[in-house]
Amino acid sequence: MGEPASVSQAHAADERAPLLGGSENERREPEAPAKRARGWVIRNAVIIFVSILLLAVIIILCIFFGSYQSKKPSTKTDLCLTPACVHASSEILYNLSPEYKNLDPCDDFEELVCGGWDERHDLRPDQGDAFTGTIMSENSQMLLRHILEAPYPEDSDHSSFSPAQLLQSISSVDQQNFDKLKAAYDACMDEGTIKKAGIKPLLEVIHQVAELFPVTESAFHRRTLLNGKGKEDIPDILLYLNKLGLSPLVSLGAGADDKDPDVVVIQVSPPWRIGLPAKNYYEDSKILKEYKDTVAQVLESVHPEHKHENATLHAEWMRANGHGKIAARGQAKDFADEVVEFEKQLASASPDPEDAQDVTKYYNPMSLKNADSLTPQIQLAKILNRLAPSDYTTDRLIVASPSYMNNLTQILASTSRETLQTYFIWKVVQAFASEIEADEIKPYKRFSNKLQGKDPDSAPERWRTCVGHVDDGLGWILSRFFVEKAFSEKAKNFGDQIVSDIKEMFIEKLKKTTWMDKSVVQLAIEKVHKIVQKIGYPTKSPDIMDPTSLQRYYQSVNIAPTTFFENTLSMSRLSVSLQWSSLGKPVDRNEWGMTVPTVNAYYNPPGNEIVFPAGIMQFPVFDVNVPQYLSYGAFGSVSGHELSHAFDSTGRHYDQNGNYTDWWTNSTVEGFQERAECFVDQYAKYTVPGPDDKPLHVNGKLTLGENIADAGGVSAAFAAWQKRRKETPNQDLPGLEHFTQDQLFFVSYANWWCGKSRKETAINRIYTDPHAPKWARILGTMANSRDFKESFRCKEKKPVCELW
Template identity: 30%
Template sequence: MNEMLNGMYSKMNTSADACTNFYEYACGGWESKEEIPDDRSSWSSFGILSKSNKDVIEKLLASSKEGKANEYYHSCMDQNAINGRGVQPLLSLRDSLNLKFKPGSGCMTSDDYNTLAVDLAKLYKGAGVEGFFCFGVGADAKNSSSNIVGASQCGLSLDERDYYVDKDPHTDKTLLALREYIHSTFTKVEGKEPDATLADGIIDFETSLATIMMDKISLRDPQKTYNKMDSSQLEAKMPKFPLSLFLNKLYDGKPVNKVDVSTPEYFDKLSTLLEKTPKTTVYNFLSWKLFSAHMSHLDAASFAISFKFSQALSGVEKAPRREEICVGRTEGALPDHISRMFVDHKFSEGSKKFAEKMIENIRKAFIKNLDTITWMDKETKLAAKNKALKIKDKIAYPAKIHDDNFLTTHYQTIETDPEKYFENHMSAVKFSVKEECDKLGKPVDKEEWGMTSSTVNAYYDPSKNEIVFPAGILQLPFFQSDYHKAFNYGGIGVVMGHELTHGFDDQGAKYDETGNLKSWWKNSTMQRFEEKTSCLVNQYSEFTIAYNKGQEHVNGKLTLGENIADNGGFHLSYNAYKNDEGSNPDEKLSYSGQGFTAKQIFFLSFAQVWCAKSREAALHRQVMGDPHSPAFARVNGAVANSEIFDEAFDCQRQSNRKRCHVW
């Protein structure tokens, strides 16, 4: 008990007012002692645990050169061999793709469109590079057991459209950094300085793409982004582009009869844009996409060019250690091998059983909570209960990672030549692309995981109606089986409640218990639900961060789903804790003269999971495009909506404030 309380107390700033800024009260001590490492854009409880997990993997990979993952890692670590080859591996890759599209001053002819279609397929299959649209295979949102080809907008070098729209490329610092990155990349790869207008042309083209893209708020609506049509209908949107030829080459002749187009209007406007874009601009853009995708995997000088651009976006001061970079790349190439390593050396099966029980208690709390919700009609409540009961939970790791035959045969095409890291990297890229393309015509693999077992995160998948908790997060500061229940429910319990609530947030609520996009709510209840969630939109939009000598507001519409899940998970986990056998929220615990109730431990554990510091550029980037609110807002927003919190910390003077309640 002392170990737990000591760890918690060391992070606190008890001079802060818990009632007005609980984040500072819970994390102020942590913030005063922790510094953001030079090689990080931010530092947090998540980041510290993630680094610890990667350190475990690094030791295992570095300890031996035997085994596929170890071989891949050591090829990445051989910088002498990598530096000795310079940019030649990338030039060889370009030659091997046998691209036929050529630059030219005029616009594209019919033959040019045909050549472009074939080259775009070659770029994706042979280099994992997508051009000005993205195609992929995944679950059909309205028939979640079947896979379908999906088409969407893409093509930007920056995270999203707002970096381009209404910005002056000659004065905007982010676009100026992008211009320098493009110019330096072409200089390095081609061995000579390009025409000064090359980078401007690429940025102008990307800006044109950005202006015709759907905005980030609309993209959150699964009903707006589900537009299933015949492939011929999509082809009609781009009459000069031979889509059928592109799809035939991309999927090796497999029939593609239906396509789910997330952004139909984008394809309408893309057709017009391509018609007036010079061939040279299209050629330079595709060259840039190829170069930038693999620049960081070349020699040290090429990596430095790529990293300099990352610095401009995130404010990070230096690159991570090579060992850490190569751990990440090995995990990306051979995820199941790394999951096996991590689980075998780090995870306790007892933690899995403990977590299973907690999830079940939180599920029960959700179902019990439905009875208290006055804005939901009886029929929709029954459907919500049915959906909650059918949510599948995946904990720690998939069984297949302990199947030696699977590990050997599934990844057999990934190369591990000790002297050819770039080719090893490309074999992993092509393997990943082929794995995805091969899903066409096959049923959805319901056992597939979207994260490796060492990942410090969790997720809800609406198309499978499942919640997933990798082994990597089932550790301190989220979870420790011999710590007080209140600690575990405040930590990993809130994360579990958060993911379960995603099944009923503004996106998840549009999927039924089988994972199909379907209206299963009464219209009147959905209207009341949206009224409830609008309270959260307004509340979180009031939070601000410091940026560029001013303030920038959190986007309450962009972060709505996560804010619903934060508040719902927080509420559900507390109720699950309170109802767990033997729990006593008013139990008193003491440490070094400081007294806490179990109820207070719950809230402190919740808040300290989110202790974080970010560089200004990184926080700005988060607010621009991340659906998660900044850490301080996640904490202070949730507790502001909790009457139980006010009771725990004697905040009665705020008992009349407006609160937002959904779940």
């Protein structure tokens, strides 16, 4: 609101005094003052009356126009017409359904807000789905492309938000880091050299696998079972593959101990992906047949024992390394069938995704001190002792699924050595297929695309792939240059304000919660106070504003402009070594789990922290230059979502210090479970067309935590904005007079989730994604929001499900 204009006018009457200097006969005896005044009034009565009337009219007109003028500027300042506001308004208007004025928001808010988005956005042939966040990511990718394809910024081109500007003495180090980025990007963009290398870089790794886990002629021919000494070299091959970032058979890692979050512990779990994207696919006979055919086609070309030139090269390799005669091999199709059947057994033994996300099921401490009879653990200990630092003693593991480990022992006992070798080779192919440009790999790329509903021969533009490659391997250096171009101190402060407001409002909601015992409420409030908020970018581990820190961080990564595949391996080795080197040290709570350009956010239960990279703090989710209800509606709800994770189906198990412990009373747990079941049932009613076109239901248990967080996030964000607007009234946006500011808060929230998906990708997400489909996150969250229903005057004000 602008300040009211003030209008003041001064009116001076023109008093016409008699001229002094008249003729002699005009001089008379002066009359008494009162008498003279009465006479003058009588003589000029009409003139006086008219003058008074005229003066009154003038005063009235002045008051009227003064009031009008004071309102006129106020009207202008109530409407934001800056370029940022016009841009924001046009984005919303474009996204709205053309029929938005005729649609009932209480009936289908997703169509009302996103109907225009669907019309304006088509999926590229290489996309399985897309939403507003995808557009934001691609905008960031474009900015990063411009950074990577331009020379190092000159001194005059650095913003004040730049280490090169702040510390001129280290600008040379900053440029060396930039050159490393450029070399990695240029090597990825050099498709001619990559195509010329073809399959050879991948074959080098495959040959190494075959050397570490050889198969030679025996009495069993192709059926050499893994008994006795046949298992002894499994640790060697798993160790080699783990250092390249692969996790066949088991996934190994190191991270905070949930019950002692300042201590790093070794964690063992089933592979995040067995072979196909979800275990459900192994029950689909059509997909399974296509997968087997694909594996056979690729193995025919890349397996050391099948393609003639590969067999010759491999035989020379094996002889040079002291191995005996290679076993005769059968048809690639036979081995493909055996490998896929082996994967099917592993998938069957793996926990369902909702159980894999359940801390009460995946936290299983196991000691190795007296583990003589625990064969899988003994095998693991051999690997872990060589991965961990030399001064670290591996005596304890957190095993995510003991039943999987036991089943794995039985599966391996009935699996031939030949099958297992081929399985390891196939894992290498899957892991590095995107880094190879060769005809031999095309069947797998086509199959993967088809499984997601993409055009089989499609691929992202090369520069997009290469920006992602650099972000994956040298992400913190890239983050430093992204921050300089896409972030500001003003944005960081505004982000901190929003997150702090959300925390304050969430505490108020906790105080009003009736199903939680008071003792639990007090601990919950303490937990909110202790939540660490990380906004924008890291300043430690590493400090991206310190070029020297970045240089040290990546010093072991070797980058050359002509060795793309080798660059990738070097990047992978660093990632793995950093993880294992943390053993024996306190948990580094300064580390971030996402690079700065990432359009995402997260809550980390053991660290009790919420993290918002600068990538998600971009238009249209976040903008310091538009009315605050837009940023509170979108980014504020994201912030509230992450904070709500501290009390969802997983976060509730962690106390204010990040310890996995039972800190809720029984009655509070019962109150939570009763309300949580409502969310499970609500979202399970949402469906997408399944493989057979029958309705495939959303997994209400798998998506429970995210759905609870969505509801809590919007509720806290709306309360936070209501408090802010009382202090600083917001302006309106042009062209959106149909909506109140309250309503635009929810429009902004829903805009973030506008998107579309191919059928096949939607199915895959139902199987594996702990998030509900984007459209369901709009409909379900609005159905659970009392504030939404009151803002849009819905007939039914009561939320379907509610926690806070």
